[in-house]
Amino acid sequence: MVLLLCGLSGAGKTTLANTVKNRLDQSGLNTEIIDGDEYRSTLFRELSYSKPDRLENIRRLGFIANKFSERGIVTIVSAINPYDEVREELKDTYENVKTIFVDCPVRTLIGRDTKGLYKRALLPDGHPEKISNLTGINDPFDVPSSPDLYINTDVLDIQECTSLLCNFIIDNN
Numbered sequence: 423m424v425l426l427l428c429g430l431s432g433a434g435k436t437t438l439a440n441t442v443k444n445r446l447d448q449s450g451l452n453t454e455i456i457d458g459d460e461y462r463s464t465l466f467r468e469l470s471y472s473k474p475d476r477l478e479n480i481r482r483l484g485f486i487a488n489k490f491s492e493r494g495i496v497t498i499v500s501a502i503n504p505y506d507e508v509r510e511e512l513k514d515t516y517e518n519v520k521t522i523f524v525d526c527p528v529r530t531l532i533g534r535d536t537k538g539l540y541k542r543a544l545l546p547d548g549h550p551e552k553i554s555n556l557t558g559i560n561d562p563f564d565v566p567s568s569p570d571l572y573i574n575t576d577v578l579d580i581q582e583c584t585s586l587l588c589n590f591i592i593d594n595n
């Protein structure tokens with residue numbers, strides 16, 4: 423099974439992927455995390471945040487994830503994954519792919535801003551530190567129209583989110 427955790431930066435994808443992996447590992451279910459940030463900083467360093475490169479990133483992450491999934495490993499892809507077209511493409515291409523929308527309102531994300539990206543995206547035009555393509559601020563995010571699971575990290579705490587996703591995995595694996 424492949425779980426596409428998609429959502430804006432800071433929504434809680436990485437945190438949730440890790441807590442879910444810990445819990446599933448303890449219950450004897452092998453789990454692998456394919457994290458967009460990790461692959462971008464190692465294997466995919468040439469990829470930018472343009473639309474074609476984001477699509478390419480997700481295609482590659484999906485390909486790798488499917489290899490694990492084929493071996494019976496619960497595989498969590500943690501990436502912003504902003505475009506509906508490539509989420510649907512992965513669902514059509516591989517077996518048992520589920521979309522998990524990790525949602526959180528932008529105003530909360532601006533408050534969290536653990537990486538300082540929102541502060542930089544909201545700088546005035548022309549500022550040397552400004553980011554001009556941060557998803558949710560000045561770059562698009564297609565809200566999943568019918569995700570297999572919806573998780574709102576503004577409303578549920580980390581434990582509640584973890585239980586929700588673990589139960590979903592156990593029910594659908």
Ligand SMILES: Nc1ncnc2c1ncn2[C@@H]1O[C@H](COP(=O)(O)OS(=O)(=O)O)[C@@H](OP(=O)(O)O)[C@H]1O
Nearest residue numbers: 430431432458459471476479501502503555556557
């Ligand atoms: N402009 C811009 N837009 C979005 N994200 C940015 C950007 N610049 C850097 N980052 C950092 O890159 C992480 C997103 O990488 P992903 O591979 O998940 O992105 S994507 O799925 O290809 O859109 C993302 O990680 P997360 O915060 O874990 O989501 C950011 O840390």
Ligand SMILES: Nc1ncnc2c1ncn2[C@@H]1O[C@H](COP(=O)(O)OP(=O)(O)O)[C@@H](O)[C@H]1O
Nearest residue numbers: 431432433434435436437438575578579580583
């Ligand atoms: N319910 C929640 N689920 C997951 N993370 C949460 C939640 N509430 C707050 N957070 C916090 O949000 C911050 C960003 O989480 P992170 O996992 O790095 O997001 P992402 O991988 O989506 O960029 C972390 O400091 C995390 O503790």
